Amino acid sequence: MHASGDKALRLILLLGLVSLAADMVYEGARSITGPYLLILGASATMVGLVAGVGEIASYGARILFGYAADKSRRHWTLIMTGYAMILSLPALAFANRLDIASTLIILERLGKAIRTPSRDVIIAYTASSIGRGKGFGIHEAMDQIGAVIGPLIIAVVINYQGYRDAFLYLFIPATATLPLLMYARRYATLNLDRDAYTSISIHARASIGSIPIFWLYLAFVSISVAGYAHFQIISYHIKYTSSIEDVYIPILFALAMGVDALIAIVVGHVFDRRGLPVLILVPLATLPIAPLVFSTNPTFILAGVMLWGIVMGMQETIMRASIATMVDKARLATAYGLFNGVYGIAWFSGSVTMGMLYESSVLNVIIFSVALSIASMLLLLVMLKVLKASSNR
Numbered sequence: 001m002h003a004s005g006d007k008a009l010r011l012i013l014l015l016g017l018v019s020l021a022a023d024m025v026y027e028g029a030r031s032i033t034g035p036y037l038l039i040l041g042a043s044a045t046m047v048g049l050v051a052g053v054g055e056i057a058s059y060g061a062r063i064l065f066g067y068a069a070d071k072s073r074r075h076w077t078l079i080m081t082g083y084a085m086i087l088s089l090p091a092l093a094f095a096n097r098l099d100i101a102s103t104l105i106i107l108e109r110l111g112k113a114i115r116t117p118s119r120d121v122i123i124a125y126t127a128s129s130i131g132r133g134k135g136f137g138i139h140e141a142m143d144q145i146g147a148v149i150g151p152l153i154i155a156v157v158i159n160y161q162g163y164r165d166a167f168l169y170l171f172i173p174a175t176a177t178l179p180l181l182m183y184a185r186r187y188a189t190l191n192l193d194r195d196a197y198t199s200i201s202i203h204a205r206a207s208i209g210s211i212p213i214f215w216l217y218l219a220f221v222s223i224s225v226a227g228y229a230h231f232q233i234i235s236y237h238i239k240y241t242s243s244i245e246d247v248y249i250p251i252l253f254a255l256a257m258g259v260d261a262l263i264a265i266v267v268g269h270v271f272d273r274r275g276l277p278v279l280i281l282v283p284l285a286t287l288p289i290a291p292l293v294f295s296t297n298p299t300f301i302l303a304g305v306m307l308w309g310i311v312m313g314m315q316e317t318i319m320r321a322s323i324a325t326m327v328d329k330a331r332l333a334t335a336y337g338l339f340n341g342v343y344g345i346a347w348f349s350g351s352v353t354m355g356m357l358y359e360s361s362v363l364n365v366i367i368f369s370v371a372l373s374i375a376s377m378l379l380l381l382v383m384l385k386v387l388k389a390s391s392n393r
Contacts (some may be wrong), residue, residue, distance in 0.1 A: 014184035015119060016247030021087055023143050024109065024173035027257055028150025028166075029089040031250035033105060033262060034235035036163050040098040040110050045238055048355020050102045051232040052348035058109035058116075059344020065119035066337015070330070075118035076185050082115025083177045090139050090174050093167035117336045124324040132321040137268020140316045142262030146173070152253035159247045171300060183193045213387060214335065218342045220279075221319065221380045225343050226350035228286055231256075231366070233354055234293045234304075237362070252302065255311030259388040263313035270319045276325065276392030277384055278318055283294055283377035285311045290369035363373035 037047050069075055088107040095101040096156050127135020150173070157166040231253060244252070271278045285307055292304025320336075327335035350372075357364040 001045075006240040008135070008209040009138075009221070011126050011184070012130075012139050013142070013178075014121065016139045018083065018177055018180045018184060019139065019143040020146035020171045021176045022083060022151070023146035023257075025086050025089050025170045025177075026112075026150070027147035027253065028154045028250075029092065029105075029108075030231065031151040031154055031253035032158065032163060032166065032239075033092075033101075034232035034365065035239050035246060035249065036092070037098065037101060037232075038236060039163065040096075040101055041053060042098055043234070043241050043242070045352075045355045047097070047232055047236050047360075048230070050105060051230045052351035053102075054106045054254045055230070055342045055351065056348035057106050058112040059340040059342075059347065061110060061113035061341075062117050062337040062344070063334075063341035064337070065114050066333045066335070066340070069118045069121065069333035075122060075333075079115045080178065080181055080185075081115070082111040083181055085111025085114070086177060086289055087171075087174050090167055090171040090238070091170075093164045093278045098281075099144060113340075116340060117333045120320060120323075120336045121333045124321070128320075128324075131268075131269035131272035132273030132324055133318060134265075135268075136317045136321045137265045140264035140268075140313060141261040143316070144257045146259035147260065148254045151205045151250035151257065155247055155250040155254070158250070199369050205260035206379045207310070210281060212326075214323075216379070216383045216386070217322065217326060218339065220376055220383060221339065222342050222346035223372050223379060224286065224376035225315070226347040226353075227290075227376065228315075228347070228350065229290055229354060229369060230347065231308070233351065234308070234357065237294055237358070238301065238320065241296050243301060244298055254306050256305045256312070257301075259309035260313035260316070263310050264317045267311055267314050268317045269320065271321055276322055276387060279322065279380055280377065280384075282311060282314050283373045283380065285314070286376075287370060287373040290366045292367055331333070346390065 037050060042050070065078060088104045088111070088252055092101055092104050123135050123139055124132055131366055150170070153169060154166045157169055167262075182368055234385055235249050237252070238252075239246060240248055265282070267278065289304050289307050289311065292300045293302060293308065295304075320339075323335050323339055324332065353368060354365050357368055
C-alpha cells in the first residue's frame, strides 16, 4: 500500500479504536434501556418517545453541526466535545426517576450529533485512497467489536448485580474515549484545513428535473429507516411478552452487533466494486424483520434480530459511503449532517408510530414496517434508473 493509503488506514484504525470504546458504553447501555425504562414506570409509547427524541437529537442536530463543521473546519474540537458527553450513560446508575433517566439518554445522543459529521468527513476524505466502502467498513467493524463486548458485559453484570451496577461498569470504557481520541489527533497526518476541497463527486450533477439526486437519496433513506424498528421497542416487546428471559436480551443485542461487524466489511468491499446498486440490499433485508421480531417465538425473534444487525451494518457502511459519491467535498460535512438529520427524523417518526401502534395491535406494527420497506425499495429503483440514464449521457 502506498504512503497515502497507509496514512488513511492508520487514521481510520485509530478512529475505530475510539468508536470501539464508545460503543462499549452506548450499545451496552442501549441493550438494557428499554427494560430499565419499563422498571422506572415507562409505557410502550414512552419508550418509543424517548428512543425517538434521542434519535432526533442525535441525527436532527447533525444538520446544524455538519454545517458548523464545514464553516469552521474545527473537526477535532467537535469530535472531542461529542465524545465527552458519552459519560451521561454511566450516570444512569444514579437515575431513580424516569425523567432523569430519559434526559441522560437524550443528552448522550446530542453528543453523538456533535461529533459524527466531522468524523464521517475525515473517514470519507481519507478513505478515497483505499476505497470508501472499505474505509467505512473497517471503522464500522471496529465500532461493533465494542458493541458486542458492551452488551455481553452488561448481561453478566445484570445476572449477578442488577441494572444500576451494570451502568456503573460503563464508566471504564467511557473514560478511555478521550485519551484514545487525543492519541488519534496527535498521530493522524491528514490536515483538512490545508488539503483542497475542490474535487467533484461522480454523481453530484445527477438529477430528476431540478431535483438533485442527493435529495432523492434522502427520501429513500427516510422511508427505509422509518420502517426499521428501534431495538428499544424490540426489547420492550420481548420483556412484555416474556418471550425470552431478561438476561438473554443484551446477549441478543450483542449477537446482532457481531453480525453488524461482519457484514460491514463484506458489504463495504462489495460497494467498492459494484457501487450504489448494492443499496437494494437494505430494503430487502429490512422487509422480514418486523414479522420475525414481533412474534413470540424465540427462534423467529433470534432470526429477526440477526437481520436487524445486518441492516444496521449496511446503514452504517454503504448508506454513509454513498454520500461521498453524490456531494462535492466542500459541502461534505453539511451533506452528512443533512443525511443524519433526515435519518433521525425518520427514525423518530417511525419509533413513535410503532410505539403507538404496538399498544393497539402488534399486527399493525408489522404492516407499517413491511409497507415502508416496499415503498423504499421502489423509490431506490427509480433513483438507480436515473443514475444509470445520467451516466449514459
